[in-house]
Amino acid sequence: MAERYVMSIDQGTTSTRCILFDHGGRLVSVTQREHKQHFPRPGWVEHDATEIWRNLEQIGPKALAQAGIGSGEVAAVGIANQRETTVLWDRHTGIPVTRAVVWQDTRTDMLVEELSRRPDAYIVEELCGLHVATYFSAPTIRWLLDHTPGLRERAERGDVLFGTMESWLIWKLTGGPDGGVHVTDVTNASRTLLMNINTLSWDDTLLDFFGVPRAMLPEIRPSAQTYGAATRVMPGVRIAAALGDQQAALFGQTCFAVGEAKCTYGTGSFLLLNTGHEPIRSTHGLLTTVGYQIGDEPAVYALEGSIAITGALVQWFRDGLGLIGTAPEIETMARTVDDNGGCYIVPAFSGLFAPHWRSEARGIIVGLTSYITKGHLARAVLEATGWQTREVVDAMNADSGLNLRTLNVDGGMTANNLLMQFIADVLNVPVVRPMVAETVSLGAAYAAGLAVGYWPDLEGLRRNWHRAAQWLPAMDPALRAREYDSWQRAVERTFDWIKPHEE
Amino acid sequence: MPGPVQSIERAAAILRLLAQGSGRLGLSEIANSLGLARGTAHGILRTLQMVGFVEQDEATGKYQLGAALLHLGTSYLDVNELRSRAINWADALAARSGEAVRIGTHLQGKLLVVHHVFRPDDTLQTLDVGVLLPMHATAMGKVLLAYDANAAAAVPDGDLEPFSRRTIRTAKELTRALSGIREVGWAADVEETTVGEASVAAPIRGYGGLVVGAMGISGPIERLCDPHNRPRPDLVTFVRDAARAVSRDLGAPRW
Ligand SMILES: Nc1ncnc2c1ncn2[C@@H]1O[C@H](COP(=O)(O)OP(=O)(O)OP(=O)(O)O)[C@@H](O)[C@H]1O
Numbered sequence: 001m002a003e004r005y006v007m008s009i010d011q012g013t014t015s016t017r018c019i020l021f022d023h024g025g026r027l028v029s030v031t032q033r034e035h036k037q038h039f040p041r042p043g044w045v046e047h048d049a050t051e052i053w054r055n056l057e058q059i060g061p062k063a064l065a066q067a068g069i070g071s072g073e074v075a076a077v078g079i080a081n082q083r084e085t086t087v088l089w090d091r092h093t094g095i096p097v098t099r100a101v102v103w104q105d106t107r108t109d110m111l112v113e114e115l116s117r118r119p120d121a122y123i124v125e126e127l128c129g130l131h132v133a134t135y136f137s138a139p140t141i142r143w144l145l146d147h148t149p150g151l152r153e154r155a156e157r158g159d160v161l162f163g164t165m166e167s168w169l170i171w172k173l174t175g176g177p178d179g180g181v182h183v184t185d186v187t188n189a190s191r192t193l194l195m196n197i198n199t200l201s202w203d204d205t206l207l208d209f210f211g212v213p214r215a216m217l218p219e220i221r222p223s224a225q226t227y228g229a230a231t232r233v234m235p236g237v238r239i240a241a242a243l244g245d246q247q248a249a250l251f252g253q254t255c256f257a258v259g260e261a262k263c264t265y266g267t268g269s270f271l272l273l274n275t276g277h278e279p280i281r282s283t284h285g286l287l288t289t290v291g292y293q294i295g296d297e298p299a300v301y302a303l304e305g306s307i308a309i310t311g312a313l314v315q316w317f318r319d320g321l322g323l324i325g326t327a328p329e330i331e332t333m334a335r336t337v338d339d340n341g342g343c344y345i346v347p348a349f350s351g352l353f354a355p356h357w358r359s360e361a362r363g364i365i366v367g368l369t370s371y372i373t374k375g376h377l378a379r380a381v382l383e384a385t386g387w388q389t390r391e392v393v394d395a396m397n398a399d400s401g402l403n404l405r406t407l408n409v410d411g412g413m414t415a416n417n418l419l420m421q422f423i424a425d426v427l428n429v430p431v432v433r434p435m436v437a438e439t440v441s442l443g444a445a446y447a448a449g450l451a452v453g454y455w456p457d458l459e460g461l462r463r464n465w466h467r468a469a470q471w472l473p474a475m476d477p478a479l480r481a482r483e484y485d486s487w488q489r490a491v492e493r494t495f496d497w498i499k500p501h502e503e
Numbered sequence: 504m505p506g507p508v509q510s511i512e513r514a515a516a517i518l519r520l521l522a523q524g525s526g527r528l529g530l531s532e533i534a535n536s537l538g539l540a541r542g543t544a545h546g547i548l549r550t551l552q553m554v555g556f557v558e559q560d561e562a563t564g565k566y567q568l569g570a571a572l573l574h575l576g577t578s579y580l581d582v583n584e585l586r587s588r589a590i591n592w593a594d595a596l597a598a599r600s601g602e603a604v605r606i607g608t609h610l611q612g613k614l615l616v617v618h619h620v621f622r623p624d625d626t627l628q629t630l631d632v633g634v635l636l637p638m639h640a641t642a643m644g645k646v647l648l649a650y651d652a653n654a655a656a657a658v659p660d661g662d663l664e665p666f667s668r669r670t671i672r673t674a675k676e677l678t679r680a681l682s683g684i685r686e687v688g689w690a691a692d693v694e695e696t697t698v699g700e701a702s703v704a705a706p707i708r709g710y711g712g713l714v715v716g717a718m719g720i721s722g723p724i725e726r727l728c729d730p731h732n733r734p735r736p737d738l739v740t741f742v743r744d745a746a747r748a749v750s751r752d753l754g755a756p757r758w
């Protein structure tokens with residue numbers, strides 16, 4: 001029999017990737033395509049879901065061609081996706097009713113204020129493990145229903161469907177208006193504010209609270225289970241997994257045991273800690289979320305430290321300021337100087353996420369003097385990622401009562417040696433990158449491969465994990481303490497910037 | 504002697520045109536100025552855009568000179584960029600071969616290690632990114648000497664520094680070795696740097712086939728070579744395939 005492969009689709013915030021893995025979890029082919037970021041107003045971020053679908057139509061077959069195989073040799077496909085980003089589409093035409101509203105979008109901040117002040121608001125966190133924030137899907141759905149004439153009626157009739165990107169792509173892949181399957185998985189559903197974290201089903205109290213009609217919601221399924229077969233792009237291939245990208249990375253890093261954690265460095269950065277079969281509540285600004293659910297087994301939960309802006313700050317340095325031509329050049333520029341020259345950048349572009357959760361904060365550059373060059377700014381950009389990691393690691397340590405002993409990392413920014421060394425320095429623990437930097441994709445592939453029996457069990461997957469690189473801490477403790485103090489003072493200066501009446 | 508290549512002449516004319524005046528022109532303006540069919544002008548512009556000599560403004564669709572043209576004198580591919588673009592294939596090569604992987608570029612007569620993937624056995628290993636190695640005694644270095652005229656020009660005249668009994672010592676020997684490398688498309692170092700150690704490397708190419716770096720594996724001679732001290736063909740294939748995959752992603756033509 002010919003060799004078979006598993007395909008992953010990583011529908012990310014900046015691009016969509018399609019990767020084929022072989023039985024050893026080794027990458028065989030990879031194709032990628034960026035999509036346009038729309039910033040129609042300050043604080044608004046949108047994607048065109050149709051453009052993303054077309055990108056997949058291109059890169060899927062290209063990945064097969066690159067490997068020299070047909071879809072018959074693909075055992076299954078797994079999807080990982082940018083989470084929370086909200087797509088609403090017409091079930092009869094398959095056309096999105098508006099642009100997708102991205103997780104970084106802050107248009108719902110007034111609505112979130114209003115909802116949080118309601119006397120029954122305490123119930124939200126109790127039921128779903130998240131607090132009300134612009135970040136999650138429910139306020140966005142509500143905002144779109146309120147601001148688009150006639151939409152609520154169509155949604156109530158079930159003519160307009162909601163989904164995060166995995167729902168949209170699965171529906172399109174399985175036929176769209178002609179029999180498309182409308183599903184989501186537990187990890188993605190756990191980011192909507194609408195799913196009960198204990199029962200793993202849509203919760204009527206939450207639906208009422210946010211005013212979201214049940215008829216528009218997808219069916220919630222396990223993360224690894226065959227949802228259906230593709231009728232387009234890769235006809236006949238079973239779609240056998242879906243996970244939010246951060247949960248997929250946790251799975252790809254094989255953090256299957258309680259206490260295992262990873263941090264993925266992409267557009268934003270997300271530290272996730274496996275907490276086992278019980279949802280643990282944070283008292284230090286972390287989120288309770290579903291890690292994964294394999295078939296009918298009980299779900300595994302995670303604590304999450306979400307950082308909104310890390311790689312996105314590098315992108316802003318490139319596209320917004322034009323100081324570099326490509327993201328990796330930031331390392332070259334940062335290495336032209338020895339330190340930050342006293343300059344700090346706090347990228348509170350969408351407010352601050354964990355552990356602060358300050359939606360009214362906005363970004364700042366502090367410590368500017370005539371001495372500062374673009375090299376110092378480049379360093380401050382990278383250091384911002386390091387210190388934000390330190391903040392969520394401190395929160396994680398405080399919540400779990402354990403001290404993190406090594407940090408497992410993955411994602412695009414792990415190609416940056418200066419940054420990885422800095423993270424080891426500020427955390428004072430070794431930083432370890434596994435052999436597959438595309439861990440998000442690997443996790444989606446693993447889940448799909450497990451669902452169809454391509455891989456037998458979790459233990460086998462664990463054996464594929466190998467250390468590809470390691471950075472050891474080497475910073476003087478006094479310097480570390482001083483710099484952390486400066487960073488924390490910089491963070492305080494971002495608070496209370498947006499005043500309610502200014503919106 | 505063959506005559507001038509028409510499309511190169513036209514490309515040069517387009518660059519001259521864009522270098523003048525406001526520097527932002529639409530497709531029709533360019534085609535009309537040079538008396539070219541729109542399709543012809545578009546084809547040339549797309550190629551120029553691909554190699555970075557021309558950029559197209561997203562909003563207006565107008566063309567202008569590209570950043571790559573302005574930095575023609577400096578290194579064509581930033582080493583950190585090279586690492587980012589190669590990281591997936593370097594990982595896959597380490598996983599397939601079971602050996603440590605390195606990527607190197609030429610820096611002032613030395614081989615600069617720009618990326619390093621550990622041997623996948625989870626033993627203690629240390630990142631040696633930033634380390635400088637001798638060109639004539641390593642597989643990666645010899646690849647660069649074979650394909651990069653500037654790297655070759657930086658080799659000093661006279662005898663070469665020996666690191667072991669097997670290190671290439673003379674310019675004449677080196678010339679012979681390099682032409683052999685060009686013939687087969689890969690290089691090996693069998694105990695030329697360190698006794699008991701071997702390495703295999705292949706070129707990484709960018710647009711137009713320009714060699715921008717080398718990628719290779721290294722490890723104990725018993726694992727990398729057959730009993731006759733010749734690199735194992737399966738490992739050579741892994742290395743060449745990985746280097747080709749990176750090259751394809753960097754826009755190199757197939758070879
Ligand atoms: N060498 C580098 N140094 C610093 N930042 C980098 C480097 N390479 C990539 N980045 C940043 O990392 C991000 C891309 O990484 P990656 O592809 O993992 O992101 P991502 O979050 O998965 O993207 P998506 O949001 O599409 O999922 C970009 O924001 C980019 O600016």
Ligand SMILES: [Mg+2]
Pocket residue numbers: 010012013245266440
């Ligand atoms: Mg991603």
